[in-house]
Amino acid sequence: MKDKVSFTLGIDIGSYSVKCAEVSHEEGRPPKLQQVVRVLIPNASKEGAAEAFRQLFSKRSFSAKKLRVAVSGPALIIRRIQMPRLTYSELKGAMRFEAESHIPFPIDDCLLDFQILDETPDKKKMNVLLVAAKRDLVQQRLQGVAAHGMDVELVDVDVFCVINAFEKLGENSQGERVHGLLNIGHQGSSFAVIQDKLPFYVREIAVGGREVTKALAQMQGIPEPEAEKLKIENAPEVSSAVQKGLEPLMDELRHAVDYFENESGESLRWIGLSGGGATAPVVSSLLSEELGRTVSLWDNSKKLSVSESADRELLAKHSGEFNVALGLALRGVKQGK
Numbered sequence: 414m415k416d417k418v419s420f421t422l423g424i425d426i427g428s429y430s431v432k433c434a435e436v437s438h439e440e441g442r443p444p445k446l447q448q449v450v451r452v453l454i455p456n457a458s459k460e461g462a463a464e465a466f467r468q469l470f471s472k473r474s475f476s477a478k479k480l481r482v483a484v485s486g487p488a489l490i491i492r493r494i495q496m497p498r499l500t501y502s503e504l505k506g507a508m509r510f511e512a513e514s515h516i517p518f519p520i521d522d523c524l525l526d527f528q529i530l531d532e533t534p535d536k537k538k539m540n541v542l543l544v545a546a547k548r549d550l551v552q553q554r555l556q557g558v559a560a561h562g563m564d565v566e567l568v569d570v571d572v573f574c575v576i577n578a579f580e581k582l583g584e585n586s587q588g589e590r591v592h593g594l595l596n597i598g599h600q601g602s603s604f605a606v607i608q609d610k611l612p613f614y615v616r617e618i619a620v621g622g623r624e625v626t627k628a629l630a631q632m633q634g635i636p637e638p639e640a641e642k643l644k645i646e647n648a649p650e651v652s653s654a655v656q657k658g659l660e661p662l663m664d665e666l667r668h669a670v671d672y673f674e675n676e677s678g679e680s681l682r683w684i685g686l687s688g689g690g691a692t693a694p695v696v697s698s699l700l701s702e703e704l705g706r707t708v709s710l711w712d713n714s715k716k717l718s719v720s721e722s723a724d725r726e727l728l729a730k731h732s733g734e735f736n737v738a739l740g741l742a743l744r745g746v747k748q749g750k
């Protein structure tokens with residue numbers, strides 16, 4: 414009897430490009446990547462995003478009947494908080510009140526989610542990861558995709574997709590119990606510190622590759638689109654623009670690393686890098702130098718089973734940009750043996 418195959422489709426709607434990954438799942442086999450698509454967003458604008466989406470669905474056909482999307486950005490709050498030890502359902506009831514003191518938006522305007530992490534050493538309390546997203550943010554995203562007639566089966570958060578992609582596909586070659594995951598996009602980046610497979614620190618940072626383009630444009634006295642081209646060509650001037658443009662990101666990271674190390678008493682020695690904003694080689698060397706830790710790109714291709722029909726060239730060239738889409742498509746699916 415033929416095994417039943419199901420499909421999941423993860424779509425990452427960024428501010429620079431839309432990336433999608435379709436994965437097939439068959440019992441007893443590892444999930445297989447069937448196709449990857451990347452469509453650039455004209456002028457990196459909202460209208461451009463709608464156009465990119467239209468292109469995506471007019472050119473491609475997908476086997477998946479539903480799609481999965483992620484949200485990110487400043488309208489998203491992620492906090493690690495301590496709560497008394499409660500059952501899951503007790504916690505669910507208590508979370509709304511607790512959340513009020515951590516979230517700078519009216520609680521009625523937010524969708525809440527949480528994950529129980531671990532107990533404190535004295536076992537009297539537990540650590541909980543609280544996630545709050547402004548309803549508008551999620552609704553906008555859902556409306557954007559609804560126009561294409563496909564139902565959304567899952568809404569996740571960019572940074573948790575990257576964590577999931579690393580769990581499923583990453584190799585912690587440094588063998589660290591503690592590692593960081595930094596995804597640098599265009600408008601923003603995300604940073605997570607994972608300790609014993611659990612997220613300890615998770616933040617959205619409103620700095621990405623766009624700041625490098627802006628710095629380059631300013632330093633060279635040229636318009637942004639021209640600076641963007643220069644950046645992609647990896648011109649020698651890019652180095653100082655990366656230094657200038659990513660300085661606020663480095664400040665946030667220094668703060669995050671200090672916070673983590675003080676709170677946990679552990680050291681963070683390795684940070685795995687991904688996202689389009691991490692493409693220029695100078696980014697990892699600069700971050701390593703500035704943070705005094707090893708910062709290197711992590712490879713999502715070794716453990717990924719890829720169908721013959723998938724665009725391998727695209728994947729090889731832009732693999733680190735697909736982590737959100739891959740994390741979405743691989744979510745909640747058992748790995749084959």
Ligand SMILES: Nc1ncnc2c1ncn2[C@@H]1O[C@H](COP(=O)(O)OP(=O)(O)OP(=O)(O)O)[C@@H](O)[C@H]1O
Pocket residue numbers: 426427428429430431485597598599600601602621622623626641644645646647688689690691692693734
């Ligand atoms: N070859 C390259 N060299 C240098 N930078 C690159 C290269 N390719 C892409 N980038 C940069 O990567 C960034 C886009 O990365 P990514 O696709 O991860 O962003 P996004 O997901 O669309 O944005 P966001 O998540 O912030 O909304 C842009 O700033 C772009 O200039």
Ligand SMILES: [Mg+2]
Pocket residue numbers: 425426427428571598599737
């Ligand atoms: Mg992104």
